[in-house]
Amino acid sequence: MSEKLRYDPFGNQLHTGEGFRNKDHLYVYRYKDSTGKRCSIYAKDIYELRSKERDLLGIMKSISDVYNRGIITLNEAFDFYMGTKKSLRKTTIDNYHYTFDHFVRDRFGKKIVNQYKRTDILFFYRSLYDNRISIGTLDNIQTLIYPTFQMLVDDGILSFNPANNALKEFRKNHNLHHGIRHALTEEQETAFLDYVRNAPECALWRNLLIILFGTGMRIGECLGLLWDNIDFEERTITIDHSIVTLRESTVGCPYHISEPKTESGIRTIPMIDEVYNAFLDEYRRQEEAGWSNIAVEGITGFIFINKEDRLMSGVNCRG
Helix, strand or coil, X not given: CCCXXXXXXXXXXXXXXXXXXXXXXXXXXXXXXXXXXXXXXXXXXXXXXXXXXXXXXXXXXXXXXXXXXXXXXXXHHHHHHHHCCCCCCHHHHHHHHHHHHHHHHCCCCCXXXXXXXXXXXXXXXXXXXXXXXXXXXXXHHHHHHHHHHHHHHHCCCCCCCCCCCHHHHHHHHCCCCCCCCCXXXXXXXXXXXXXXXXXXXXXXXXXXXXXXXXXXXXXHHHHCCEHHHEECCCCEEEEXXXXXXXXXXXXXXXXXXXXXXXXXXXXEEECCHHHHHHHHHHHHHHHHHCCCCCCECCECCECCECCCXXXXXXXXXXX
């Protein structure tokens, strides 16, 4: 029987060993150390708790006889693996944990690591694919499962990696290939933008769509724009950050300011007339309605705000 799902008062799912104390609004993670002694760690929010858990598991890995004998589950091995990834960006770590927790932890990750066979991996991928999970998502899962098993191989815990080339074999066996993405034709783009410009139901996000099409910005870059990034005199847009929605939501703001991974991500792009007019229309609308006071990590002055005075989301820009 699967473990009953538990949640904190804010809707965050609690993992095994985690809890929330109503008396002082602290999160707690209870565990046993390598001697079997019961221990606890505390945090003010779920994200801080998970960070402390990963640090703890990384330390326990190096001293744990249980790890060295391979008597751990795939879930525990993944947590150990993520404990070594301190150089990754916060949003990358968050996405890795979301993918593993959502697709692997409760349905596939509970067996002891030396019990997994290659066919287990293949059948797991088949079950996900049959449930309409995309091949792209399977790719993301493979990039987490494979290095987790490889860590165990490198440490001498396992003699082979059951996930080695597993997704490649699955795609070959089922004649699956990465989908080819096609850009809109000029006629399709014209038809779409004509609809956006004239349809009443598009009014709340018309400017956003025109700007996206007219600049080629990524959605996170566009939604993270500040009025300080817009130079109406020079008709330019400065891109120096993006807004990211944290999947593992915490108490408070669910957004994070992300800087570009490379220097080439910081750039200045010109505005064509229609983009300039869209920004100007948005500026005048907010000037009349009142400026938003939304702050993310101390930064204010965001351009794209919905009717509830929240940042628009890249998942759903309904306004």
